[in-house]
Amino acid sequence: MPIGRRWKDQRKRDPYYRMAKEQGYRSRAAFKLKEVARMFGIFKDASVVLDLGAAPGGWLQVASQALEGEGLVLGVDLIAIEPLVNKNVKTILGDITDNSTLGVVEHMLPGPVDVLLSDLSPQVAGIWDVDHFNQLELTRHALNYVDRFLKPGGWIVMKVFQGAETDAFLAYLRSQLSYMKVFRPKATRKKSAEIYIVGRLPRKRM
Numbered sequence: 001m002p003i004g005r006r007w008k009d010q011r012k013r014d015p016y017y018r019m020a021k022e023q024g025y026r027s028r029a030a031f032k033l034k035e036v037a038r039m040f041g042i043f044k045d046a047s048v049v050l051d052l053g054a055a056p057g058g059w060l061q062v063a064s065q066a067l068e069g070e071g072l073v074l075g076v077d078l079i080a081i082e083p084l085v086n087k088n089v090k091t092i093l094g095d096i097t098d099n100s101t102l103g104v105v106e107h108m109l110p111g112p113v114d115v116l117l118s119d120l121s122p123q124v125a126g127i128w129d130v131d132h133f134n135q136l137e138l139t140r141h142a143l144n145y146v147d148r149f150l151k152p153g154g155w156i157v158m159k160v161f162q163g164a165e166t167d168a169f170l171a172y173l174r175s176q177l178s179y180m181k182v183f184r185p186k187a188t189r190k191k192s193a194e195i196y197i198v199g200r201l202p203r204k205r206m
Contacts, residue, residue, distance in 0.1 A: 020058070027058035029119060032185035032196065033157070034062055039183070040198050042155040046114035047071035050105065050149060052096050052142050053120035053159075055079040060089050063117070074108055076101065096120070097141045102148060112151035118142040118158040128193075132163030139169070146201070153178075153203040162193040170197070178202040 020028045037043050043066035051059050054075030063073045064086035075081055075091040083091075090108060094101035120142060122134035139158055146156055156177075160166060174180050180199040188194060 025058045025061055026056040028187060030058035030062050031187040033059045033117070035185045035187065036157055036183065036196065036198055037062065037066055040155070040181070042115050042157065042198070043067065046155075048109065048111060048113050049073045049115045049117065050109070050113045050145060051075040051117040051119075052145060053077055053118060053138075054091065055081045057081050057084055057089075057091075059117055059119055060084060060091070061086065063115070064089050072110060074105065076105060096138070096145070102144065105145070105149070109149060113145075113149040113154060114151060115155045115157070116142075116146055116150050118156070120159065129163065132161045132193075133165065135159075135161040136163070136165055136169060150201055152201055154201050156197065156199050156201075158197045158199075160195055160197060162195055166195075173197060173199060176201075 014028065017028045020030060043063065046067060048071055049063045049067065051063060051073065054060050055077040057075065060073055060075045061084065064084070067073060067088060069086065069088050071088055073089045075089065076094055076096055078095055080093050081091040092101065092104055092108065094104060118139060120135065120138040122131060122138055124131050139160055142158060150156065160169065170182065177199040178201065180197060183196045183198050185196060
């Protein structure tokens with residue numbers, strides 16, 4: 001069987017892919033965030049959410065629903081995100097590693113961010129060490145947005161590819177956060193080496 005056809009068949013058998021189609025979510029990744037939200041209550045009392053690496057929009061949909069259509073959910077990605085019907089969602093086409101994107105985000109935010117989401121992935125090269133390094137570099141750039149926009153006591157949810165530098169990165173985050181949990185949602189594929197960091201800033205800056 002050709003590789004492309006095998007991949008399509010596997011995707012059709014994926015229960016999270018099917019549920020995403022049935023429930024109108026743009027990606028199966030929506031169920032990862034739904035589980036995080038259910039387990040950790042990250043959206044409680046939130047009104048401003050920033051989603052980095054937001055395409056195709058599954059996490060934007062989950063966040064918008066969690067805010068019950070109120071407040072603002074702002075998504076940023078290099079890939080254009082097809083407009084959503086959710087009225088509290090806005091998107092930016094931009095590179096998070098570019099300082100000009102920081103400026104655009106600042107202009108569009110009404111105030112401090114309550115929840116910062118980062119599901120960033122690099123252009124995958126197929127060489128794991130390279131992919132791990134590139135993904136971690138993107139996540140480090142996401143920390144610039146944490147420093148700039150996330151309010152004291154605000155939540156972060158960040159994807160990380162596991163690899164040689166993961167432990168050092170996790171140790172750094174633990175030193176900066178008042179709470180941190182490494183979490184692997186049920187919707188994560190079994191062969192995937194990705195993990196998610198769920199954490200919270202101290203209520204007073206260190």
